Amino acid sequence: MVKETPSVGRLIAMLAFAASCVGILLFLWLSFGGSVPLKPQTYRMKVDFPEAATLVAEADVRLAGVNVGKVKTKELIKQGARTAVELEIKNQYAPIPKDTHAILRQKTLLGETYVQLAPGNPKNGMLPDGGKLANSQVEPTVELDEIFNAFDKPTRRAFQEWVGELAKATKGGRGQDLNDSVGNLAGFAGDGSKLLEQLSIQSTAVQRLIRNTGAVFGAVNQRQGALRQLVVNSNETFEATASRDQALADTIHVFPTFLDESKATLTRLESFSRRTRPLVNELKPSADDLGPTVRDLGALAPDLEGLFRDLNPLIRASRTGVPDRARSRCSSPRTSSSPSSTRSSRC
Numbered sequence: 001m002v003k004e005t006p007s008v009g010r011l012i013a014m015l016a017f018a019a020s021c022v023g024i025l026l027f028l029w030l031s032f033g034g035s036v037p038l039k040p041q042t043y044r045m046k047v048d049f050p051e052a053a054t055l056v057a058e059a060d061v062r063l064a065g066v067n068v069g070k071v072k073t074k075e076l077i078k079q080g081a082r083t084a085v086e087l088e089i090k091n092q093y094a095p096i097p098k099d100t101h102a103i104l105r106q107k108t109l110l111g112e113t114y115v116q117l118a119p120g121n122p123k124n125g126m127l128p129d130g131g132k133l134a135n136s137q138v139e140p141t142v143e144l145d146e147i148f149n150a151f152d153k154p155t156r157r158a159f160q161e162w163v164g165e166l167a168k169a170t171k172g173g174r175g176q177d178l179n180d181s182v183g184n185l186a187g188f189a190g191d192g193s194k195l196l197e198q199l200s201i202q203s204t205a206v207q208r209l210i211r212n213t214g215a216v217f218g219a220v221n222q223r224q225g226a227l228r229q230l231v232v233n234s235n236e237t238f239e240a241t242a243s244r245d246q247a248l249a250d251t252i253h254v255f256p257t258f259l260d261e262s263k264a265t266l267t268r269l270e271s272f273s274r275r276t277r278p279l280v281n282e283l284k285p286s287a288d289d290l291g292p293t294v295r296d297l298g299a300l301a302p303d304l305e306g307l308f309r310d311l312n313p314l315i316r317a318s319r320t321g322v323p324d325r326a327r328s329r330c331s332s333p334r335t336s337s338s339p340s341s342t343r344s345s346r347c
Contacts, residue, residue, distance in 0.1 A: 042090065047102050050081065069093070096120070101133075
């Protein structure tokens with residue numbers, strides 16, 4: 001047993017250790033929602049909830065998703081089957097509008113109930129310190145078990161089967177894919193809302209489309225044999241395509257080259273069009289002047305057609321008459337030794 005008087009250094013170390021223990025205990029006490037003695041009270045309000053069995057003291061009070069206070073006390077009201085709850089609101093959020101609405105919500109499926117406040121309009125006045133929200137502004141809470149109890153027996157069985165199938169679908173690392181799908185749901189919903197807005201604008205056209213689709217399906221129902229033949233022919237077409245898969249693969253293989261050549265050809269055509277643009281511009285006045293001529297030729301076309309139709313007998317007669325006259329000219333007697341007669345004798 002040490003009977004020596006502790007030194008000043010030891011006393012300071014022991015006091016520092018004791019103070020640190022007290023500080024740690026105080027920190028843990030405040031972290032778990034404990035109250036500080038002799039601390040001045042802040043703004044408080046009262047709310048009567050119809051169902052608050054799972055609500056505990058020091059539960060969170062949230063306003064638009066932000067923690068603005070804590071639940072201080074709760075007391076069961078003997079008359080009315082309600083629970084009187086006292087809420088403490090932080091100074092920076094106090095006071096609150098008197099038309100604020102309140103509801104109990106849960107952070108998880110296991111419970112951990114908190115108070116959710118829906119902000120009201122400050123122009124309607126503020127709730128005084130210690131004031132109470134009207135019961136009409138307190139929304140009833142729908143518990144998960146109440147939702148399940150609303151299902152009948154076949155629905156509950158179907159829901160159990162659906163949950164079981166969902167569990168099978170998320171096995172093998174597919175849960176992350178499901179999480180990604182849910183994460184992308186916001187963007188999908190935003191784009192879907194834009195699409196629905198456009199469809200709403202074109203509501204008349206959409207109604208006409210649905211009506212015409214019904215007419216198409218009605219016609220298809222009347223021509224079931226034709227539909228069957230269409231399916232058979234489509235199957236034959238796909239089978240023929242599958243039998244020539246190598247040729248199709250070769251076509252797809254050379255298709256990039258075709259696209260490259262097409263791009264080069266289009267580039268040359270674009271250059272050609274730029275070079276010929278002045279010529280085309282110069283030909284435009286002449287083309288405009290030819291307009292009346294072309295229109296007049298349209299009126300003259302029937303006469304020309306009749307002329308060429310009447311030429312057919314003449315052409316047939318010339319096939320026999322013209323050679324006979326040539327032979328008679330060649331067989332005529334020579335009456336002169338002139339160059340002309342010499343030329344005619346050469347027939």
